[in-house]
Amino acid sequence: MSDPAFEYAPIGLVELENRIIRRCNLQFARTFGGNESDYRNLPLLHLYPSVADWERIGARSLQVMRDTGYYTDERVMRRRNGDLFWCRARGRSLTPDDPFRHGIWSFSDISEERPLVELTKREREVAILSCRGLSAKEIGVELGLSYRTIEAYRARLLEKFGARKLPELVAKLSGTPL
Incomplete structure (x- = not known):
């Protein structure tokens, strides 16, 4: 029926x-x-x-x-x-x-509201951990990378998402599974 x-x-x-x-x-x-x-x-x-x-x-x-x-x-x-x-x-x-x-x-x-941004696996990991509030040093420890490498990944994320600062990036990412 x-x-x-x-x-x-x-x-x-x-x-x-x-x-x-x-x-x-x-x-x-x-x-x-x-x-x-x-x-x-x-x-x-x-x-x-x-x-x-x-x-x-x-x-x-x-x-x-x-x-x-x-x-x-x-x-x-x-x-x-x-x-x-x-x-x-x-x-x-x-x-x-x-x-x-x-x-x-x-x-x-909802792709018109939120365009898809291509991320590498490592960028996704850094984005997820950044949204959880971890510092670059804490993320580095968790991923086995230096905090400077994490800062470089964050810089790329800022550019990809058109954000000026980390809080703006986190605001754009928060609440969205990556």
Whole structure:
């Protein structure tokens, strides 16, 4: 039986079971590319930039959903053609005792609001640790690099994000999984 409210919602919707797409609506298929049938029984992993991102975001969202039953963030996702884009994801578990067993999620393309900035793996690590409030010396210890090397990475990040100072960079990065 078709559900027009789900099917024609103006936001991308998916029904997930254990992080596998059971059904999606038209807007979800438009956002990620292809047809609704292309996503049926597809592991959500295929829409993440990497397995590491899938694991990291999954672990964080599972913990939050265990506490609240709900999760939201902004993250980089991958379209069917391989293009990366910024996406706002929101999910609600229908099985609070086992949050990933069954849930409804929405996905919105926010790439016009937040252009994608290409970062190297090391730049991403430095950005994440900077957002956590670590000093250049603390980041250097954690990554096994000198604090001067960390300052060089931060300088590149400032340039890439068009920020003048570290607090401005952190403000641009904060609240966004990298």
